[in-house]
Amino acid sequence: MSTGLAAVTRGFRGFARYLGGVLGADAYTKYLEHHQASGHNTPPLSEREFWRDRTDRQDSNPQGRCC
Amino acid sequence: MAGTPDHRRSATRGEGAVATDTSLPPSAIDETVREAEEKKWTPGKVALWAAIALLGGVAWFMLAIIRGETVNAIWFVFASVCTYLIGYRFYSKVIERYITRPDDRRATPAEYKADGKDYVRTDRNVLFGHHFAAIAGAGPLVGPVLAAQMGYLPGTIWIIIGVVLAGAVQDYLVMFFSMRRGGRSLGQMAREELGVIGGTAALVATLLIMVIIVAILALVVVNALAESPWGVFSVGMTIPIALFMGVYLRFLRPGKVMEVSLIGFVLLMAAIIGGGMVAQTQWGVDIFTLDRVTIAWGLIVYGFIAAILPVWLLLAPRDYLSTFMKIGVIVMLALAIIVVRPEITVPAFSEFASRENGPVFPGALFPFLFVTIACGALSGFHALISSGTTPKLVEKERQTRFIGYGGMLMESFVAIMALLAAISIDRGLYFAMNSPAALTGGTVETAATWVNSLGLSGVNLSPNLLSETAANVGEESIVSRTGGAPTLAVGLAHIMQQFIGGTAMMAFWYHFAIMFEALFILTAVDAGTRVARFMLQDSIGNFVPKFKEASWRPGAWLCTAVMVGAWGAVLLMGVTDPLGGINTLFPLFGIANQLLAAIALAVCLAIVAKQGTFKYLWIVALPLAFAAVVTITASYQKIFSPTPAVGYFANNAAFSKALADGKTEFGTAKSVAAMEAVVRNTAIQGWLSVIFVVLSIIVIATALLATVNAFRSRAHGTAVKDNEDPARPSRVFAPAGLIPTPAERELMAEWDKVPAELRFERAGHH
Numbered sequence: 030m031s032t033g034l035a036a037v038t039r040g041f042r043g044f045a046r047y048l049g050g051v052l053g054a055d056a057y058t059k060y061l062e063h064h065q066a067s068g069h070n071t072p073p074l075s076e077r078e079f080w081r082d083r084t085d086r087q088d089s090n091p092q093g094r095c096c
Numbered sequence: 097m098a099g100t101p102d103h104r105r106s107a108t109r110g111e112g113a114v115a116t117d118t119s120l121p122p123s124a125i126d127e128t129v130r131e132a133e134e135k136k137w138t139p140g141k142v143a144l145w146a147a148i149a150l151l152g153g154v155a156w157f158m159l160a161i162i163r164g165e166t167v168n169a170i171w172f173v174f175a176s177v178c179t180y181l182i183g184y185r186f187y188s189k190v191i192e193r194y195i196t197r198p199d200d201r202r203a204t205p206a207e208y209k210a211d212g213k214d215y216v217r218t219d220r221n222v223l224f225g226h227h228f229a230a231i232a233g234a235g236p237l238v239g240p241v242l243a244a245q246m247g248y249l250p251g252t253i254w255i256i257i258g259v260v261l262a263g264a265v266q267d268y269l270v271m272f273f274s275m276r277r278g279g280r281s282l283g284q285m286a287r288e289e290l291g292v293i294g295g296t297a298a299l300v301a302t303l304l305i306m307v308i309i310v311a312i313l314a315l316v317v318v319n320a321l322a323e324s325p326w327g328v329f330s331v332g333m334t335i336p337i338a339l340f341m342g343v344y345l346r347f348l349r350p351g352k353v354m355e356v357s358l359i360g361f362v363l364l365m366a367a368i369i370g371g372g373m374v375a376q377t378q379w380g381v382d383i384f385t386l387d388r389v390t391i392a393w394g395l396i397v398y399g400f401i402a403a404i405l406p407v408w409l410l411l412a413p414r415d416y417l418s419t420f421m422k423i424g425v426i427v428m429l430a431l432a433i434i435v436v437r438p439e440i441t442v443p444a445f446s447e448f449a450s451r452e453n454g455p456v457f458p459g460a461l462f463p464f465l466f467v468t469i470a471c472g473a474l475s476g477f478h479a480l481i482s483s484g485t486t487p488k489l490v491e492k493e494r495q496t497r498f499i500g501y502g503g504m505l506m507e508s509f510v511a512i513m514a515l516l517a518a519i520s521i522d523r524g525l526y527f528a529m530n531s532p533a534a535l536t537g538g539t540v541e542t543a544a545t546w547v548n549s550l551g552l553s554g555v556n557l558s559p560n561l562l563s564e565t566a567a568n569v570g571e572e573s574i575v576s577r578t579g580g581a582p583t584l585a586v587g588l589a590h591i592m593q594q595f596i597g598g599t600a601m602m603a604f605w606y607h608f609a610i611m612f613e614a615l616f617i618l619t620a621v622d623a624g625t626r627v628a629r630f631m632l633q634d635s636i637g638n639f640v641p642k643f644k645e646a647s648w649r650p651g652a653w654l655c656t657a658v659m660v661g662a663w664g665a666v667l668l669m670g671v672t673d674p675l676g677g678i679n680t681l682f683p684l685f686g687i688a689n690q691l692l693a694a695i696a697l698a699v700c701l702a703i704v705a706k707q708g709t710f711k712y713l714w715i716v717a718l719p720l721a722f723a724a725v726v727t728i729t730a731s732y733q734k735i736f737s738p739t740p741a742v743g744y745f746a747n748n749a750a751f752s753k754a755l756a757d758g759k760t761e762f763g764t765a766k767s768v769a770a771m772e773a774v775v776r777n778t779a780i781q782g783w784l785s786v787i788f789v790v791l792s793i794i795v796i797a798t799a800l801l802a803t804v805n806a807f808r809s810r811a812h813g814t815a816v817k818d819n820e821d822p823a824r825p826s827r828v829f830a831p832a833g834l835i836p837t838p839a840e841r842e843l844m845a846e847w848d849k850v851p852a853e854l855r856f857e858r859a860g861h862h
Contacts, residue, residue, distance in 0.1 A: 094418075
């Protein structure tokens with residue numbers, strides 16, 4: 030019973046993570062990973078700064094959405 | 097769109113010349129191992145594919161040959177899914193093997209241009225969802241509904257076969273070629289491959305096509321919301337909800353995208369339920385019952401404001417909502433169809449399949465069915481998404497087949513489900529909803545009389561059914577609710593109420609469907625206006641450099657106003673058209689969309705020819721020829737047909753003559769003003785058709801010229817310059833498809849053993 034419940038929880042978590050990925054919710058985590066991996070000397074943007082920068086860049090670089 | 101062209105040439109270019117790091121495991125599966133794995137047909141594998149082929153064959157047999165009194169919806173699901181699987185497994189493999197020839201040893205732009213922002217390696221399954229959400233919108237939900245006029249079979253065949261041989265091929269090729277060029281846009285690729293004339297024609301055509309597409313999508317929303325206080329309230333509420341989400345993400349809890357999407361979703365449901373309550377009050381009806389012209393103006397004003405507001409405030413949060421809804425709705429609809437399995441009573445070919453005076457859209461099956469269903473079978477607009485955005489996120493070259501080809505198959509399946517929803521409702525109801533008010537007369541009695549007078553087999557519509565259905569879905573009337581969205585909503589409500597909630601829930605499901613369609617369309621209108629505005633700014637910037645500065649407000653506002661003015665004018669034309677806007681304008685939408693597809697395929701043709709792949713050029717030439725023949729024939733008929741219902745100029749002449757003769761009403765136009773409107777509208781529509789087709793012919797001609805030149809150069813042994821970015825070695829590995837193969841699993845295990853700091857270290861990065 031509890032293993033079944035655990036499997037359901039795991040499945041739900043996986044789905045939520047997937048949906049988050051599709052929406053782009055993990056963008057900051059990925060940015061941090063990139064920042065760390067590429068060995069920049071400057072500190073990374075804070076979460077707030079990152080999201081501001083992200084949407085502000087879209088102002089001058091719109092992404093198409095289809096019909 | 098961005099993507100810095102990189103013209104540097106490298107001596108180490110070409111296949112097999114990429115030096116990979118020997119301290120790391122290989123970044124690609126060994127070619128011979130992969131070949132062997134693919135060619136090895138175990139008994140299990142043979143049995144599986146035989147079963148898929150058999151099931152698909154039986155399903156097609158049930159749909160196309162047996163065509164009993166009724167046919168179960170599940171056969172559509174089997175026929176489509178089995179055909180997609182076979183197309184994906186076999187046809188896209190042929191394209192991969194002979195045309196794209198991906199090389200996983202080469203780094204993708206997401207790897208060699210990695211910046212943690214625009215260029216980010218993304219898990220293939222996540223990117224599949226992301227790409228799908230970007231390409232699929234209201235288009236595949238609307239076209240198939242209108243095409244149901246001809247019966248279920250023509251639309252079904254075109255959606256399924258069209259996607260396998262044309263639509264998915266275009267998406268895959270454009271995505272792959274853009275990826276090899278650092279994520280360049282279709283416009284940039286057209287300029288590079290076709291030269292100045294072809295490139296400029298492609299740019300102008302794209303701009304005009306975007307105007308038409310945005311205008312007609314907006315028309316669908318207007319038609320769905322007109323005289324519907326419930327719809328106006330709940331769709332209107334999406335604006336404050338999105339604004340709240342925008343502020344929440346910017347100032348309260350930045351980055352909590354999932355959280356805010358869930359909050360937004362709950363508020364959205366509350367808005368739908370609240371809309372039902374508001375629509376029952378007198379004040380609610382007084383405030384929110386708006387006519388079509390008022391809604392159109394509202395949409396135009398909204399479109400302008402939305403396009404100049406910062407992205408974070410409205411566009412980004414609504415995009416989250418829209419994506420969230422898209423995935424939810426599609427999963428739900430698929431489940432409902434599989435569980436409910438409605439019986440379809442619509443004939444395979446209707447009476448209108450062999451005529452050209454159908455009330456929903458005029459014209460003969462060929463070519464007009466093929467332009468009415470654009471999205472879902474072959475959609476040129478996808479080329480704008482498949483180039484630019486997605487290629488910057490692809491992790492490995494081989495994954496483009498899964499994401500590009502597979503993503504489009506998924507959209508095709510959405511189109512099949514929309515078709516099913518439309519044909520699961522009563523046929524008389526369908527024609528009463530989708531024919532212009534000029535024909536139905538607008539009341540339940542006149543509509544029922546008119547539909548019954550059409551002489552359709554098995555159709556006996558009672559006024560009662562019309563008023564009862566309207567009451568069930570919480571609308572004043574459903575007569576002449578053209579545009580496809582209301583019909584889809586009724587169909588969906590009809591299926592969903594059998595799944596969850598019964599008749600009592602029908603009104604909720606109807607408005608739920610209207611809500612998500614409006615949400616998709618508003619997002620597309622916003623994004624389309626912005627993209628078009630930037631294209632215009634860029635083009636004017638060639639003459640007045642100041643316009644190239646995106647941050648220069650007067651320029652941005654002026655260009656936004658021009659674009660909104662352009663689509664707004666077409667929208668108003670459609671809304672006030674006495675002939676019923678969808679009826680006259682929707683063919684233009686399909687033609688525009690597929691001319692864009694022809695342009696994209698023409699660019700691909702030139703690229704494939706320059707690669708020297710002449711033997712398999714037919715893979716691109718086939719869909720290109722089909723799209724060119726369909727759209728040019730359709731345009732030709734729209735321009736030159738002597739039948740007023742089909743030809744814009746014939747109609748124009750008929751109405752001009754009537755005016756000259758001093759008539760005060762003619763055909764469906766009941767006043768001189770209406771007659772003058774028809775004369776004006778048909779002239780504009782006619783000339784738009786002329787401009788589209790001329791531009792497209794220029795693009796196709798330059799592409800053919802580039803192809804012939806490439807062939808000649810090859811024959812002379814001169815090298816043809818290609819515009820790919822130089823190959824760089826990849827330092828990562830990821831499987832190509834949904835399920836990793838045994839060899840891929842083995843290699844992944846090897847990579848898992850590599851210490852993390854070695855795996856992510858990137859040479860030469862600043």
